[in-house]
Amino acid sequence: MRVERTTEQTVPKEETVYTYDELKQCSNYLLERTQLRPKIGIICGSGLGGFADQLSDQDVFPYTDIPNFPTSTVEGHAGCMVIGKLSSIPVVCMKGRFHHYEGYPLWKCTMAVRVMKLMGVEKLLLTNAAGGVNSEYNIGDIMIIKDHMNFQGFGGNSPLFGVNDERFGPRFLAMNNAYDRDLRKKAKAIATEMKIENVIREGIYVMLGGPTYETVAETRMLQMLGVDAVGMSTVQEVIVARHCNMKVFALSLITNKCVTEYENDDMANHAEVIAVANNRKSEMEELSRRIVITMNADNTN
Numbered sequence: 001m002r003v004e005r006t007t008e009q010t011v012p013k014e015e016t017v018y019t020y021d022e023l024k025q026c027s028n029y030l031l032e033r034t035q036l037r038p039k040i041g042i043i044c045g046s047g048l049g050g051f052a053d054q055l056s057d058q059d060v061f062p063y064t065d066i067p068n069f070p071t072s073t074v075e076g077h078a079g080c081m082v083i084g085k086l087s088s089i090p091v092v093c094m095k096g097r098f099h100h101y102e103g104y105p106l107w108k109c110t111m112a113v114r115v116m117k118l119m120g121v122e123k124l125l126l127t128n129a130a131g132g133v134n135s136e137y138n139i140g141d142i143m144i145i146k147d148h149m150n151f152q153g154f155g156g157n158s159p160l161f162g163v164n165d166e167r168f169g170p171r172f173l174a175m176n177n178a179y180d181r182d183l184r185k186k187a188k189a190i191a192t193e194m195k196i197e198n199v200i201r202e203g204i205y206v207m208l209g210g211p212t213y214e215t216v217a218e219t220r221m222l223q224m225l226g227v228d229a230v231g232m233s234t235v236q237e238v239i240v241a242r243h244c245n246m247k248v249f250a251l252s253l254i255t256n257k258c259v260t261e262y263e264n265d266d267m268a269n270h271a272e273v274i275a276v277a278n279n280r281k282s283e284m285e286e287l288s289r290r291i292v293i294t295m296n297a298d299n300t301n
C-alpha cells in the first residue's frame, strides 16, 4: 500500500525552514514600529556596522526583540536592525549578519533577507571583510564583487534547501549576472569621483564555511580557480536575495592577504580584520552612501 507523505513527515522538524507566516510576523513587527518604508536593504560586514550610525531618524531593533530572529554571536556584528534615512532615503540596515559557522543552517543565516523582502525591499547592498587571494590585492583594497563561487552549493548545501515557496521565488534559479552589471559600472564611476579608484578592484568572491582561515594549500587552490577574495558569508544572502528578485550589489573589503608561502609566518586573525575595517571606515561608508543614492535613483528592476 502506498503511504501518502506530508511535508512535515519528509522534512525532519529541526530542518524545517521558516514558514512564510513566521517571516511575515517578523516584517509586521518591524513595520508596525517604524513610519519608514524602505526599498533598499543593507547588510554590514565584520567591523563595518558603523555604516548604520550614519542613518538619521533611526528606529533600532535588537535581534533578540524581533520574533523568530536568530542572534549575532560574532565580534564586530552588533546584532540589531536599524531602520532610518540615509541622505533622506529610507533604508533598513542589518548591523550584524548570521554565519553558518555560528551553528545556523544556511536558510536561517539568510532569513532576514526574506524579512526585508516582505517589508518591501527591492535592492540589497552587502559588505563583507575578506582575505585577498589575488596576489596583486593589497590590504585595504575594496573589491566590487563581480561574481561568486558557491562551494556550499557544490557540496549539496543551499539556503534554498527544503520545500520551495513560490511566493518568494522559483524552485530553480539562474545565477549569472547575480551582481547587477549596471550598478557595478556606476560604482566604478563613483569611486573615480571619490578619487579612490586606485584601491578599487572588481573580482570573484568565494565563501568557505569557516571559522578557520585558509591553509597555504587551500589558498593556492583558490588562486588556481581564479578566486580573488575569500570570506565566510555573503553568497548565501545573495542567493536568497536573487531568489526573491532583489537587485544585488556587494563590496568586499580586503582586510588581510591570504598566505601562499610555507615560510611566511603571518597569521590571519579577527582582530586585524576589525582593525582594517575600522581604518577603511570612511571610504567604505561614503562609497556605500553614494551607491545607495544611485540605487534609489534607478527605477529599473
Ligand SMILES: O=P(O)(O)O[C@H]1O[C@H](CO)[C@@H](O)[C@H]1O
Pocket: 044, 045, 046, 047, 074, 097, 099, 127, 128, 129, 130, 210, 231, 232, 233, 234, 269, 270, 273
Ligand atoms: O563576512 P563578514 O561577515 O564580513 O566576516 C568575515 O570576517 C570573519 C573572519 O574574520 C568571518 O565571519 C568572515 O566572513
Ligand SMILES: Nc1nc2[nH]cnc2c(=O)[nH]1
Pocket: 129, 130, 131, 132, 208, 210, 212, 213, 214, 230, 231, 232, 255, 256, 257, 258, 268, 273
Ligand atoms: N575565509 C576567510 N574569511 C576572511 N574574512 C576576513 N579575512 C578572511 C580570510 O582570510 N579568509
